[in-house]
Amino acid sequence: xxxxTTARRIRESRRRAADRxxxxxxxxxxxxxxxxxxxxxxxxxLVKGRWGPLRRIDEGAANSLHHTALEHPGxxxxxxxxxxxxxxxxxLRTAVALLTVWLLYRRAWRLAAWxxxxxxxxxxxxLLVKTVVERxxxxxxxPVAHAPGFSFPSGHAMTAATSCAVLLLVLLPMVPxxxxxxxxxxxxxxxxxxxxxxVALGVHWFSDVAGGWLxxxxxxxxxxxxxEAWRSDAGRARTPVREGLAPELTGPHPEPDAxxxxxxx
Numbered sequence: 001x002x003x004x005t006t007a008r009r010i011r012e013s014r015r016r017a018a019d020r021x022x023x024x025x026x027x028x029x030x031x032x033x034x035x036x037x038x039x040x041x042x043x044x045x046l047v048k049g050r051w052g053p054l055r056r057i058d059e060g061a062a063n064s065l066h067h068t069a070l071e072h073p074g075x076x077x078x079x080x081x082x083x084x085x086x087x088x089x090x091x092l093r094t095a096v097a098l099l100t101v102w103l104l105y106r107r108a109w110r111l112a113a114w115x116x117x118x119x120x121x122x123x124x125x126x127l128l129v130k131t132v133v134e135r136x137x138x139x140x141x142x143p144v145a146h147a148p149g150f151s152f153p154s155g156h157a158m159t160a161a162t163s164c165a166v167l168l169l170v171l172l173p174m175v176p177x178x179x180x181x182x183x184x185x186x187x188x189x190x191x192x193x194x195x196x197x198x199v200a201l202g203v204h205w206f207s208d209v210a211g212g213w214l215x216x217x218x219x220x221x222x223x224x225x226x227x228e229a230w231r232s233d234a235g236r237a238r239t240p241v242r243e244g245l246a247p248e249l250t251g252p253h254p255e256p257d258a259x260x261x262x263x264x265x
Contacts, residue, residue, distance in 0.1 A: 040153075040214040047135065047152055047207055058205040062138045065200040069144045076144050076201070083145075083197040087190060089155055092163035093119060099170060110230060111246050115166050118223045122162035122216055126155050129215065138202050145201035153211030154204045160194035161216025169224065172244035180242065 046054050069076045085091070096119045103112035135152035149155075164187040175183055195209035227245060 040211060040218055043207060043211050043214060044129075044133070044152075047211070048133065054207055058207050061199055061206045062140065062202060066138075066140050066144070066202045069200060069202065070142060079197045079200050080145060082193065083156065083201060087156065087160060087194045087197065089123075089159040092159050093123070096163050096166050099167060103170070108246070110227070111170065114223055114227045114245070115170060118162055118166055118220055121223065122158055122219045123155075125219060126153060126158045126212070126215060129153055129211075130155070135205075135208070138205060140202045143202050145203050147203040151204055152208045153215050154195065154198050154208040155212065156198050157191070157195045157204075157209045157212030158216040159212075160191045161213050162220055164190050165217070165220040169220075169245040172242075173247035 100112045100115045130150040133152045134150050137151040168187045172180060198204040198209055199206050
């Protein structure tokens with residue numbers, strides 16, 4: 001009996017140490033996402049430097065899509081509905097918030113923390129970058145839509161990238177394997193669709209949308225790395241992305257965080 005008690009205490013001590021490191025990893029991941037997103041940083045330099053080829057792409061896409069929007073008001077109404085009701089940040093953030101509450105109900109504490117931190121960090125980092133860059137939105141004749149604030153990066157695009165990634169990585173283990181490719185396609189269509197609507201409505205440049213995608217993916221990749229580091233500390237085997245972030249927590253036979261044991265013993 002004393003041997004079993006000692007072993008249990010050792011495992012509990014290791015789990016608590018892993019939990020503390022998990023918090024440190026999450027904070028570090030936020031810093032990594034904010035400062036070391038290389039593709040986003042390169043795009044930011046090109047935007048700030050008003051690089052000629054990128055400006056021509058932005059202006060060409062904006063003018064072409066704006067011309068189409070003016071000629072097809074029904075198409076424009078559909079885009080506005082998708083942008084303002086289906087794919088708007090409030091709807092996507094609400095979905096992530098409900099997912100986080102559901103994870104807490106299932107006692108998946110750390111996965112809930114990852115979900116919440118990813119969503120909040122994405123929103124705060126995007127707002128910070130907007131404030132620093134201060135890029136003006138497109139100024140088009142007879143605009144079909146309006147949006148407040150600065151332009152780079154697109155908050156809609158960034159929120160779509162982070163929210164769809166969170167929903168996908170958490171819920172994927174619950175989906176039968178044959179249906180999982182469809183889930184990836186739906187997530188990809190949603191992320192691309194959000195960006196397209198923002199450019200087509202004339203409230204963002206194409207580079208704004210690309211910046212939102214890149215920065216959102218950087219945030220998700222960084223926090224997911226932190227979560228995987230905790231799983232490794234807790235004795236969990238790494239899982240492919242196609243299996244979801246934590247299949248043992250949201251799969252057919254979920255295991256609450258409290259039941260995690262060090263499998264390396």
